[in-house]
Amino acid sequence: MTRAALLVLADGRFPAGGYAHSGGMEAAVTSRDVYDAATLEAFCRGRLHTAGLTAAGLAAAAAAGHDPLALDEAADARTPMPALRQVARRLGRQMLRAARATWPSPGLDLLARVRPQGAHQPVVLGAAARSAGLTPLDAAQCAAYESVGGPATAAVRLLGLDPLEATALLARLTGELDEVARTAAAAAGRVPAEGVGALPAASAPLLDVIAERHAARTVRLFAS
Amino acid sequence: MHLDHPATPLSLPHRHTHSADALRPDGSRRALRVGLGGPVGSGKTATVAALCRTLRDRLSIAVVTNDIYTREDAEFLRREAVLPPERIAAVETGACPHTAIRDDISANLEAVEQLEEALHPLDLILVESGGDNLTATFSRGLVDTQVFVIDVASGDDIPRKGGPGITTADLLVINKTDLAPHVGADLGTMAADAEKQRGPLPVAFTSLATTDGIAPVADWLGECLASWRAGAAA
Amino acid sequence: MNATAPLTTTTPPGHGARADASAADPADAGPTACEHVPEACGNSAGSAQPPGVHASARIRAGHNGRTTTVPLLHSDGPFHLRRLRPRGDRARVSVIGAMSAPLGGDRLTLDVTAENHARLEVGTAAATIALRGPTTAPATYDVRLTVGEHASLNWLPQPLISTRGSTLHQTCAVDLAPSARLLLREEQQLGRTAEPPGLLSTRLTVRCDGRPLLDQHTLYGEPANAWDGPAVLGPHRAAGQLLVVHPRLDPGLPPLLIEDDPTAGHAVLAPLADVPALLITAIAPTSARLRRLLDTGLAHVLAATA
DSSP, rough: OTTTTHHHHOOOTSSSSSGOTTTHHHHHTTTTTSSSHHHHHHHHHHHHHIIIHHHHHHHHHHHOOHHHHHHHHHHHTTTOOOOHHHHHHHHHHHHHHHHHHHHHHHHHHHHHHTTOOOOOHHHHHHHHHHHHTOOOHHHHHHHHHHHHHHHHHHHHHHOOOOOOHHHHHHHTTTHHHHHHHHHOOOOOHHHHHHHHGOOOOOHHHHHHHHHHHHOSSSSOOOOO | OBBOOOOOOOOOOOOOOTTTOOOTTTSOOEEEEEEEEEEETTTHHHHHHHHHHHHHTTTEEEEEEEEEESSSSHHHHHHHHHSGGGEEEEETTTHHHHHIIIOOHHHHHHHHHHHHHHSSOSSEEEEEEEBBBTTTOOOOOOSSSSEEEEGGGGGGGGGOOHHHHHOOEEEEEEOOOGHHHHHTTTTTHHHHHHHHHHHTSSSEETTTTTTTTHHHHHHHHHHHHHHHHHHHHH | OOOSSOOOOOOOTTTTOOHHTSSSSSGGGHHHHHSOSOBHHHHHHHHOOOOOOOEEEEEEEESSSSSSSEEEEBBTTEEEEEEEETTTTTEEEEOOOOOOOOOOEEEEEEEEEOTOOOEEEEEEESEEEEOOSSOOOOOEEEEEEEOOOOOOEEEEEEEEOOOOTOOOEEEEEEOOOOEEEEEEEEEEEESSSTTOOOEEEEEEEEETTTTTEEEEEEEESSSTTTTTTTTTTTTTOOEEEEEETTTTTTTTTTEEEEOGGGGGGEEEEEEEEEEEEEEEEEEEHHHHHHHHHHHHHHHHHHHHOO
């Protein structure tokens, strides 16, 4: 159990398939809704406080050891778009493979057995964090960071944006990221008393719409 | 059209179950996984198509493609009907084709395992990389053996330039030999440079425009498969 | 109706202006409110409670073996409930705004139950307009819908409009029995014409047999984060959802995008996970265009269930 485990888990090079997903960025770039650093920042902030917060809550609750099946069901209810459910489960399978190799535990083995088609990625991320000896807040932080790190990297590749500018943007968001993680972890702490309904369910209509639009395209760089 | 050296026997290191374990969960031996990499336009997809046509009557084959921007390679293979559509899977690589076959192989492993599950028993799975540069190689966690495809039209100095693909691939294929006279490529120089770079590792010269032009690669694959199965029997 | 029109209050006789309704003596609120004294009425002297109306209205429909009856119709505060002529075997109730609400500090609850086998439709006569009111305190508006076995509920209110300076937390919690049917439409409009909205938080929670089916929380208007950015609403100022839960729906239906004219908004019709339920998610520049998208989506749903 070390703090550095958080760095390993949150590293973009952690081999869990994230590099092939843009978190809606490719669709937003294609529709010209994101085209420069300012629109990228607005996209990332919007995603952080919606999909990011929701993912962070699920990850924190899984890291706290709550029933992963109930959390997986809660994740389904928070993911009304079939394309996003499919992506979440595929990334969940990939994350589970990586996590079982890096931090093997009976909890992860059980999750693989009961959800052979994959659990939602944030639930697996939380279970992986738990296996690595990390806290619910760590897991929330990791999920929140992923929710903006992926789209920002994708924007650099898609728009040829200055990577220094994109990284500076992520640095500017770190305060909000901490706040989102704290909110998520606090909500996860209320699950034993209030059930999974206590977890954030923040949603963003445009992210939902563009996810289905992207899934319907045959010419694309990123899987989502 | 020569195969310089016999196929190198496949080493079978201990594999962790999270990637390329040689045995399926039920204890049976899984399909041989072969990676095909190489620069854009060197003829990877044509090589895969030719291999499928030559081997599909004898072997149960599936293909995973790693397209860069479209699902074109998978579409091409389906359109050409080299295999039934359910035997072809496409993986998206988010503008990083080398990542998908080397640094984070999870999506390709998924695709390979799903094909293996759906089409059991399979003899051979061909994993075609997205067109990349000379440094792209497959992770040993994803494939058992790998082929690097270059072509004479891109310049006969490519073998001399080396790079991990050229120096370490289990088989180097130098494709489009029929074009050599037209582009002024010297096959002799290419063979000599390749040997300098690769030592005893084999090189195959192919021209897919000729009948059975894929034979050197198909034969090499046949030997790999025999050695893979011998490992299973051992 | 024109959703951008101000709330038309068909004030019943004896119903005073808002100032009366929130006066210290609840008896002054008029005969309708007096039928059921509100559980709590703000503004009482010495109370730490912020001023505001606390009202809880209830509708209960049952089935007597032959037809649907509505034995309980409990009007309260701004909710004046009126029976409408049934449509076929479906009882209908309209919620009529009896005063301007919700305003800052209001605590409003509307409870609707369709008991086993009952068929009920509830709508509102006019748009619900969230206004700032005398304080900047948030208002809450909680809708609870309960649908029993083989019962069917249509919840089709007019849009909820968030106006400048208002803060409203709206929730809609739906509890469905396994064989229950539901048609639910919720629309939010952010600001009246050319007006910046207040802060509008909405949470829609649908449970079937106790298990979560749909859970969505939206937060629009300042100071919500990037709510008008390219991940959330972009340039659109109307958002809505239409949910259909019906055993004849095919959960394997492929998602359908409705966005022939991107400037007129976007909608997606898609099945929820593992249940016979379809959700239409729509955003548009105006309520009128939003309604058109939801209607188009609904036509597809009806075609799929025919």
